[in-house]
Amino acid sequence: MIGMMRESMDDAAKADIGTAEAGGGPGTPAAPTAEDRFRALATAGALSVYRMSPEWRLMYQLDSDTLAVTSEATEDWADHYILPEDRERVGAAIREAIATGTIFELEHRVRLADGSIGWVLSRAVPLRGQNGRIVEWFGAARDVSDRKRTEEALRDSEAKYRRLFDSMDEAYAVVEVLKDETGRWADFRFLEVNPAFMEHTAMPYPVGRTATELLGTPNPRWAALYGQALDSGTALRVEETEPALGRVFDLNIFALDRAQNRVAVLFTNVTERRRSLNLQDTLLAELQHRVRNIMAVIRSIVRRSHDEERSAEDYVQHLEGRIAALARTQALLTRRPGVGVDLEEIVRDELLAQAASEDQVSIRGPDVALAPKAAEVLTLALHELATNATKYGAFSHRDGHVDIAWRVEPRDGRDWLVLNWAENGVPILVPGPLRRGFGTELISSRIPYELRGRGSFELRPGGLRSEIEFPLVPGGSILDMDGGTI
Amino acid sequence: MTTNPAAGVAGARVLVLEDDYYLATDLQEALEQAGATVLGPCSTATDALRLIEEKRPDCALLDVNLGQGPSFDLPKELSRLGVPFAFVTGYEGNVIPEAYAQTERLEKPVGPGQVVSTTSRLLTGAGA
Structure with a gap:
């Protein structure tokens, strides 16, 4: 021309x-x-x-x-x-x-x-x-003019895409994938990134540098993924964890220029999303576990409540009380992560459930935050003690009084909770069901088994005494979970 | 399945790991009534590991509990010793690691009959 x-x-x-x-x-x-x-x-x-x-x-x-x-x-x-x-x-x-x-x-x-x-x-x-x-x-x-118009349209379009890449929330990068001396995809160099790239990765501006230079370690996994996109010529959609950055990314990888080993990658940081999905899965599994466990526990309580009571009415009443106490413990287990359960609150709740009057009770002790398991067992133990007091002990007499006191003392390098339940003003001592059966077993066997502590009773002049002691262990709600065990 | 599941269980030593006292003692009662000797029950895997150092069980029933920190040391050790075991669990299968996909699972709540028949299967090798 x-x-x-x-x-x-x-x-x-x-x-x-x-x-x-x-x-x-x-x-x-x-x-x-x-x-x-x-x-x-x-x-x-x-x-x-x-x-x-x-x-x-x-x-x-x-x-x-x-x-x-x-x-x-x-x-x-x-x-x-x-x-x-x-x-x-x-x-x-x-x-x-x-x-x-x-x-x-x-x-x-x-x-x-x-x-x-x-x-x-x-x-x-x-x-x-x-x-x-x-x-x-x-x-x-x-x-x-026609060529110029085409060029201008192309420039406009480029500018439009540039604006899109610059303003979009997703991270975008163009990399040149590099082979090592054996011909394997081994590293990659950043040729272009958008501003969101830095946000999603928390990496410094990477253009011109290789991943190895930037992260301080070779990244064979990424190089292999990018190489795969080049080799196959098809787009890849993957979710990958980047250990050096401690982040999880959702990526779209596609070959941009196979002759020049260029790959474009569009991605988002889904670390939080992944974490919350995992937490959701774990919580769902835990919920299922707890519901089934609690059904098994109720089944066991139903059976165990049976042989200690004389009448069906008595049986039902006791069973209802126990199930209500169990229900109260469930609320304690799903509180905010990292927050223990206040001991005094448990004591007051259990006394309140028995409608014990304020002047028949004294409560003394320092602030103690209990782990969920300890809170559960202690709630049920206090329920048994309070029920017994209502039917046979201090709360069944006008002059009866219960003194509940606790202290924390160090033993073998751990803090132990020592709680005393002391009834006074009970003129005739009736060996109620607490002497045997469900409540007894709960305090004298379940506390050692589940809390690695001790629980004991004594009928003394003036009323029943019980001492419960166990080591305090850290642990908030069941929402504090970071793994599994058998 | 044997026609009399309790038959194979009598005299066997069964390790029980279950952190809930009631469930543990229910398992214990069911097994003892069938004539088995219960090792434990243990409320922690650590206790169970210590126990099997002294006495080797014929089989084991293990509660799956995710709330206590990550450890599959006990199933690993039992596998190493060649002791058959089953999981007693309230969890769906997907929380159990792949390595134990074939391990029998008893879903809570478990009745005494199930406990005995599962134990019997473990002892005769009929379990997976």
Whole structure:
């Protein structure tokens, strides 16, 4: 195309020189004039052709299908064709061409005959007289508006995507995947990232550096994934943990340029989402476990409550009380993680459940936070003691009184809770069911088994005494979970 | 399945790991009534590991409890010793590691009959 153009220009130049030399002398009538050839060139080649004075002050002539035609020498040609904001640039190119006496070549905007704006690739050659001085410039401008529009659309589109990548929440990166000396995908270099990349990874700006440089260790897993996308040419969707960053990512990996080993990766940091999904799974499993366990415990309590009571009414009453106490413990187990259960609250709740009056009770002890398991067992133990007191002990007598006191003391490097239940003012000591059966077993066997402590009873003048002691262990609610065991 | 599940259980030494006292003693009672000797019951895996150092059980029933910190030391040790065991669990199968996918599971709540028949299967090798 360019070759053709040059050829055309050469022809035109010859024609023009001929005109200048002939000086309007007689020509063959049948032969086309230089003027005709000039115009023919313009229409045949979809070119605008023009002639300029040596200093480009005057435009002698311009013929075109798309630009306004100039047929007489005019000084204000620039006003007609060149946009004001482009004049500086066009002027500079002209000055350069004049100074060097070489070809003028510039792509610039032009005002078209219909008033709209187009683009031309304009080239002009200097035509020299016999003395070697430039006589005029002969130029041809090709309309490149379509190409320019395409380029502009492409630039717009690129800018749009750039804005999208810059503003989107997802991280985006282009990497060049690198092979080691054995030809295996071993590392990768960051070529491009968007601002979200730094947020999702908490990495410094990585462009130009390799993953090994950035993370301080080789990352064979990532290199293999990116290499896989290159090898297969298909997109990968994976969730991966990055140990060096301690994060989990959800990634879309796709080959961008297989010849240059370039891969694009679009990803988000899903560490929190993954953690909460895992927690949800664990909680669901734990809930299931607890419900089944509690059903098993109730089944066992039902059976164990049976043989100690005389009447069905008694049996039902005891059973109801135990199940209610068990229900109270369940609320304690699912409190906020890391928060223990307040001992005094448990004591008061169990006394309250028996409708014991304030003046029949004294409660003394330091603040103690119990782990869920200890809270559960102690609640049930206090329930048994309080129920017994209501039916047979201190709460069944006007002058009866229960003194509940506890202390924390160090033993073998651990803190032990020592709780004393002391009834007073019970004139006739009745060995109630607590002497045997469910409550007894709970305090004297379950406490050692589950809390690794001790529980004992003693019937003394004035009423029942019980001492419960066990080591305090840390541990909040069942929501504090970080693993499994058997 | 044997027609008389209790028959194979009598005289056997069965390790029981269950952190709930009631459930542990229920298992113990069911097994003892069938004539078995219970090792434990143990409320922690640590206790159970200490116990099997002294007395080797013929089989074991293990509660699965995720609340106590991650350790599968006991099943590992029992496998090493060649002692058959079953899990007693309130969890669905998906919390049990792949390595124990074939291990028999008793789902809570467990009745005494199930305890004895499972133990019998473990002892005769009919369990998985």
